[in-house]
Amino acid sequence: MSAPAATSRRLSSAELIGVVLDAGSFSSWDAPAEQRAAGGRYAAELEAARLKSGHDESVVTGEGRIRGRRVAVIVSEFAFLAGSIGQAAAQRITEAVERATAEGLPLLAGPASGGTRMQEGTLAFLSMVRITDAVRRHKAKGLPYLVYLRHPTTGGVMASWGSLGHVTVAEPGALLGFLGPRVYETLRGEPFPAGVQVAENLYRRGLIDAVVAPGQLPEILDRALRILVPGDASAAAGAAPAAPLPDSLAARPGDTDAWESILITRNPRRPDLRWLLAAGADDALPLNGTGQGENDPGLGLALARFGGRSCIVLGHQRPRHADGPQMGPGSLREARRGMQLAEELQLPLLTVIDTAGADLSREAEEGGLAGEIARSLNDLIGLDAPSVAVLLGQGTGGGALALLPADRVIAAEHAWLSPLPPEGASAIVYRDADHAPELAAEQGVNVASLHRIGLVDHVVEERPDAARSPRGFCARMARAIEYELELAAAVPAGERLERRRRKFGTLGG
Template identity: 80%
Template sequence: MASTTSRRLTATALLNIVLDEDSFRSWDAPAEQPPAGIKYSAELEAARDKSGHDEAVLTGEGRIRGRRVAVIVSEFTFLAGSIGRAAAQRITEAIERATAEGLPLLAGPASGGTRMQEGTLAFLSMVAITDAVRRHKEKGLPYLVYLRHPTTGGVMASWGSLGHMTVAEPGALLGFLGPRVYETLYDRPFPEGVQTAENLYRCGLIDAVVPPEDLPDIIDRALRILLPTQPAGNLAVPASVDAVPGTRDAWESIGISRHPRRPDLRWLLAAGADDALPLNGTGQGENDPGLGLALARFGTQSCIVLGHQRPRHGGREMGPGSLREARRGMQLAEELQLPLLTVIDTAGADLSPEAEEGGLAGEIARSLNSLIGLAAPSVAVLLGQGSGGGALALLPADRVLAAENAWLSPLPPEGASAIVYRDAAHAPQLAAEQGVNVASLHRIGLVDHIVPEEPEAAEDPRGFCADLAVAIEYELSVAAAVPSGERRHRRAAKFATLGL
């Protein structure tokens, strides 16, 4: 990882680092500036001389590891990368061309924001740029953003903050308010360390901090997942499709699911996925460690993955911020027209005053609402523990896949026993009576596919994850094969008729 001290790259230097050699082709026509006074005309002339370019952005196309990609890159030496009407028109036209040609788009802003010399009309141009980005994303085309030093103002508040995946240059100053403006308005410096790429990552506002030389690899990996070139074809049916529920009773399975070495979501992505690119946070200032979000590929099947992460070092279970991050994943699946994979493995949602004040119950409700109405194909994996509303919040899906010793219950059996019997001693009895194990869930029609644990997952985590990954690839293909016009109806009908 590079030093956190940012070096300001020119647009040309960035393009030379990111794009394949000699692959850049400019889309820029000569910039047509609006009528300008003597002072502004002189500033534009000086900016052209200083930067060697006729505007604050360069647009065009190139190749990254052989794949065509459209690019929009700011040139900060041209009036601090500010966006006037000519620059805005250039950006908008480039986005529209990328959309028309079906190209993924990489934006590399470095800008002080709207060009003050052009006033309100330049300010309003952010609306047209945002609309062009929206229409690009509506076509299911990736929009990836690399925030460079510095990016502030109207650029950060429009096309700089709309990426499906957003990464930033180490040490970059990023924020809405420029520090100089703040100091002038309030006669004191802005607090240090707030508007840095590293702090935005900690706050869940960006997905990673990446030096320019690592950007080609990150973009290549993201696009291989988001725009797979390998056709799915007819997948072989895995042997686990015909697996029948095991003979262990519910309480035994619950004990197995709680084994500290049982593979979790991190294990699944590391040992089961062909590639996985983690995302970070809600993009809205929250980063709850109770949920993992990633772009991933299992064999021929690409997907958005979101799932519970088992707490480490005494951390909390899933809180309301986790579910807001989950809804980011659901939105990505919709926009990118990719299947959604949810992974359920939780001892229960966070039970704390902070969770209550953060609206946990409402977030569970909104997650259920989003999943049952999702336009994208979906697969849910019961990986281990499945307790309470925290598990239910990620459950509604077209297909449900379960590890043999997974379970699903309104409360941990000990909690249910406390309610019914006022003690924990009846937990094994209640687990059996409530039908929490996979055999019962399969019998009522919830679980479609069982992955055996022979041996138990904790004894061979890598082998188990490999078997589960094969089943995931197959189930993603089954879910994606359902006609889009029937998907929601079939999903709703499944959950409306459980046990009948």
């Protein structure tokens, strides 16, 4: 198949820089490109590319500002030999990444490339390792790496620095993939299947976070950077708590019967993760999928800011309908992406628990649900980043447990946590569902019990039911979250794991 047309004319590197960066803020970092011995036909192609593009290589690097915030940029120039990466271009990219790292700058990459430069053969191909290592070291410093995939991005570029972003968005209609359609058709003798290597399909598959026109990019980048690079350096460094003391600090668990709380949380009008982010967070930027070809609707992932504290949020996405999909193994693989982001970006992790139970299906079993729960527990209990868990409503089984281990635990007044739905526990013990209320009380599933054993640290009142006043409840919960994120971040990194281990090792003791 021929390459799909982007929804707008392909922008040159200069045009994209002009759209994204504040007017007049761009400053080039490029030294003259030093081409290794290039003779004959290749030398002529290089000269023609210079004349056609007005550039001496296929990438432009430098710095500028997005809404006043200083950023480093690496942008492909497709008019120069289809944006292909040879040794000189690789050197320019690597030096730019290293400079951004040294100067502590977030980095924006805008690739548009057919891949490595065939005229330079294996050495150009191997240069992708060097670029990848530079990006890895940039991310290891906790610095954001944001990627805007442009039409087209294929081959070694897509398989290296094009696919390593903390946040990755793409141009509408862009051709994105490993194998170029022309190569596939030549080798296979038939067109590549239609609609596969298109930005919109990658979004549906959970491979990228959004499809965004160039004109919308500054707003998206500004929102991401406001969250990822907080303006308050002391808050970013995890200084002592500065959040206002929330009223909920004075709250104590109520005496509501466990079964009554369970019925309250099953109200379909109860505020969920979507409500919490929309009505409680000061800013939230949704992410999408695992980045590895899965997009399970059972989990939400976002960058968010509560007051002065930025964090990575992952939580159960309550189905919009009673028969909607529950959390499956793909949800937990997406959750583990969130955990990795928290560690790489050195931001606290907020998990939100609200599930009637994990998916009970053949597909979930064959997808390794039990193993994913185990790996999620393993990653959370050993997470290097500060962490806070919110028991927002229902907390059933392994699906709830998988997001629970955290430094601090907040609970809504009527939240609960149980190894099975009470009806399921009743079926095991009594061979009927009639004893569910009795077993809920005996098992200690409600907030009063969870607070007594030392799991819950902070209770947020519902006054008397969050479903009756969802905005007010979400505002109170948001203030509690901001406070607890500050508290968790204030713990010295060297003490964090031991404190967390001690918390979960002494429950009920």
